[in-house]
Amino acid sequence: MKRTSLAGDSCPVARALDVFGDWWSLLIIRDASLGRRRFGEFQESLGLAKNILASRLRTLVERGILKMIPASDGSAYQEYVLTPKGRGIFPILVALRQWSEEFDEHPDEIATIMVDRDKGKPVKKLVLYAQDGRVLDAADTALKPRPAAKRARRVPA
Amino acid sequence: MKRTSLAGDSCPVARALDVFGDWWSLLIIRDASLGRRRFGEFQESLGLAKNILASRLRTLVERGILKMIPASDGSAYQEYVLTPKGRGIFPILVALRQWSEEFDEHPDEIATIMVDRDKGKPVKKLVLYAQDGRVLDAADTALKPRPAAKRARRVPA
DNA sequence: CAATGATGGTTGCATTATTAAACTTCATTG
């Protein structure tokens, strides 16, 4: 009667949610991508119970989203920073943000906008392109069975 | 001691997660975007308990992600279909999918790839652009306080 | 048109997860 795991699912959306699809993980990842790295920083920022935070940090490290490094201030404590796999979640955060910007009932309650660092201008909406450069929306897409992986070509003996 | 709500949060990521950030909602939305619309279809596809499904469908309708319509087969049952607000979640599903495609440990277990319907070719990765057309990654972005909303200009009395 | 089965739920109970608070341990500071 455990909470059902999505780990073995064949759907890539489900597989991603299995890794960081719980109530807190994405917010921890958001905080990490904003530069927060200490246990206390996460705890204060998110206001979640410390045991839950400890548990989430542990599994995010196990799953290769975060890694622990010695604290940058020279203290004996450690810090949690995103791995490349963790930084790869950035587009998901952007997509979530843009959905709220577009559909939230109370957009006035949204405190920040994402801008490009150089110019300080708001970023544009994420765009999905076809290989030939056409812009696609949901109706223009379909799902196909994944082709069998190509093996590394073996040099004939 | 209720589960902490993210509804009043000022972060748009948290606000989105408050709407569909639980364990099942995004998968229901994924199914809906694949054309599933009947209670039984969702239940069979997701394998979740019926009471949980009923509860999720109810809140997704409440929150304007799904709407109930009379069944298309003429029967007296009803169906759940995405609203525009629900269809707006599509880029988030794409981003999740692409993260798994790029970082999953066992990509061979992913059953499907997203293609453009016309040509049948895989779609490209989502791209974030600056207003001037430069491609941005996480390090090229920053968050700024949201400017106060412009009031509707009032005609002087 | 009564019986049977499928659809779309609800209810009750067992299990799991989340919370808050107290407690521990080690490191740093005064």
Add this chain to the structure above:
DNA sequence: CAATGAAGTTTAATAATGCAACCATCATTG
């Protein structure tokens, strides 16, 4: 070296989840 703080762990209560069984309605068949 006592006191404070950081980073957790433990404990107990509450909330969410999962499972199974039940129920109501609609649909189909004899």
